[in-house]
Amino acid sequence: MGHLGALKAKLAKLRRELLEPSTGAKGGPGGEGFDVTKVGDARVGFVGFPSVGKSTLLTKLTGTFSEAANYEFTTLTCIPGIVRYRGAKIQMLDLPGIIEGAKDGKGRGRQVISTARTCNLILIVLDCLKPLTHKRLIEHELEGFGIRLNKKPPNITFRKKDRGGINFTTTVANPKMDLDAVKAVCSEYRIHNADIHMTDDHDLDDLVDVIEGSRVYVPAIYVINKIDQITIEELEVMDKLPHYCPICAFHEWNLDGLVEMAWEYLDLVRVYTKPKGKLPDFNEPVVLHRQRCTVEDFCNRIHKTLIKQFKYALVWGSSVKHRPQRVGRDHVLHDEDIVQIVKRI
Ligand SMILES: Nc1nc2c(ncn2[C@@H]2O[C@H](COP(=O)(O)OP(=O)(O)OP(=O)(O)O)[C@@H](O)[C@H]2O)c(=O)[nH]1
Numbered sequence: 597m598g599h600l601g602a603l604k605a606k607l608a609k610l611r612r613e614l615l616e617p618s619t620g621a622k623g624g625p626g627g628e629g630f631d632v633t634k635v636g637d638a639r640v641g642f643v644g645f646p647s648v649g650k651s652t653l654l655t656k657l658t659g660t661f662s663e664a665a666n667y668e669f670t671t672l673t674c675i676p677g678i679v680r681y682r683g684a685k686i687q688m689l690d691l692p693g694i695i696e697g698a699k700d701g702k703g704r705g706r707q708v709i710s711t712a713r714t715c716n717l718i719l720i721v722l723d724c725l726k727p728l729t730h731k732r733l734i735e736h737e738l739e740g741f742g743i744r745l746n747k748k749p750p751n752i753t754f755r756k757k758d759r760g761g762i763n764f765t766t767t768v769a770n771p772k773m774d775l776d777a778v779k780a781v782c783s784e785y786r787i788h789n790a791d792i793h794m795t796d797d798h799d800l801d802d803l804v805d806v807i808e809g810s811r812v813y814v815p816a817i818y819v820i821n822k823i824d825q826i827t828i829e830e831l832e833v834m835d836k837l838p839h840y841c842p843i844c845a846f847h848e849w850n851l852d853g854l855v856e857m858a859w860e861y862l863d864l865v866r867v868y869t870k871p872k873g874k875l876p877d878f879n880e881p882v883v884l885h886r887q888r889c890t891v892e893d894f895c896n897r898i899h900k901t902l903i904k905q906f907k908y909a910l911v912w913g914s915s916v917k918h919r920p921q922r923v924g925r926d927h928v929l930h931d932e933d934i935v936q937i938v939k940r941i
Pocket residue numbers: 644645646647648649650651652653663664665666667668669670671672691692693694821822823824825843844845846847
C-alpha cells in the first residue's frame with residue numbers, strides 16, 4: 597500500500613506539471629477557458645464528444661441559436677444561452693466537442709475543460725448508441741483536470757507542522773489506507789511533519805486530492821441523447837442508472853425532465869425580499885447556493901454595504917418556527933423563505 601501511495605502521488609504531480617501552462621510545449625495559455633461572462637444565478641456547461649447533440653440541445657432549451665449539423669466539430673467556440681426556471685436565471689454553455697486526450701491539449705479540449713471547471717453543474721451529453729465507452733473517456737478527461745464529479749470534498753483534515761513526524765488518526769474501523777501509505781504519499785510531497793485526520797473512509801486518491809488542492813467538486817448529469825434511435829426496452833435500462841437523464845433534443849422529448857433534474861442538482865435556494873410594509877416580491881427571488889445561504893449571504897447579494905447597517909432580519913418560511921421570527925446574520929435560510937432586513941439607524 598505504501599508503494600501504491602507513492603505512485604499515486606507521483607502520478608498526480610506529473611499530471612499537474614503536464615497541465616501547467618509554462619510546460620506546454622505548443623505554447624499559449626493551456627489552462628484558460630473561453631471568454632464568456634458569467635451571468636445569472638448559476639452556470640451549466642455541456643461537455644461531450646462531437647455530434648452528440650449539444651448545440652441542438654442548447655437551441656431547444658434556451659432559444660439561442662447554436663449551429664447544429666451532422667459533421668464533427670460544428671461548434672468551435674462557447675455559445676451561452678439562458679434558461680429561466682422558477683424565477684432563477686440559469687446560464688447554459690454549449691461547448692465544442694472534445695475527444696480523447698482533450699485535457700492534454702488535443703483540439704480545444706483544454707479550453708473546454710477549463711470552462712467546465714467554472715460551472716455549477718456539468719451536463720455530460722452522450723449519444724445513446726455509444727454511451728458507456730464515451731462516458732468513461734469523458735470522465736477520465738475531466739478527472740485528469742482536477743474536476744471531481746458527483747463527489748463531496750473528502751473529510752480529511754491535513755495540517756502541516758514543523759516537527760513531530762507524520763500523525764495519522766481516523767475514526768474509521770477498517771480504513772482503506774494505513775500509516776505507511778500516508779507516509780509514502782507525504783514523502784513524495786516532501787512533507788515530513790503533519791497531522792492528518794480522516795472521519796470518513798477515503799482512499800489514497802482522496803488524500804492526494806487534499807494535498808494537491810485545486811480540485812473542484814461539481815455535480816454532473818449524464819444526458820443520454822437521441823433516444824429516438826433506441827427501443828423502449830433499452831431506454832428502460834438506461835432510465836434506471838444513477839445520474840442519467842434520457843432525452844431526445846431533436847424532438848424535444850423530456851427536456852422538462854432534464855431542466856427539473858438540473859434544478860435539483862444545482863441545489864439552489866430562492867429567497868424573496870419583503871420591503872417594510874409591502875408585499876414580498878415573488879417575481880425576482882434572490883438565488884443562493886445551498887452551501888452559502890445565510891442571512892449574511894443574502895445581504896451581500898443585495899448590496900455590498902448592506903451588512904454594515906444590518907440590525908436583524910425578519911423571516912417567514914420553513915427555516916423558522918414563528919412567523920415572522922427575528923434572526924441574526926448567521927441564520928441559514930431555506931428555499932422560498934421571505935426576508936425583511938431591519939437596519940440600524
Ligand atoms: N436522431 C437524433 N439526432 C439528433 C438529436 N439531437 C441532435 N441530433 C443530430 O445530431 C447531429 C449533431 O448535432 P449537433 O447539435 O451539431 O451536435 P454537437 O454535439 O453540438 O456537435 P459538435 O458541435 O460538432 O461537437 C445533427 O445532425 C443533429 O440534427 C436527437 O435527439 N436525435
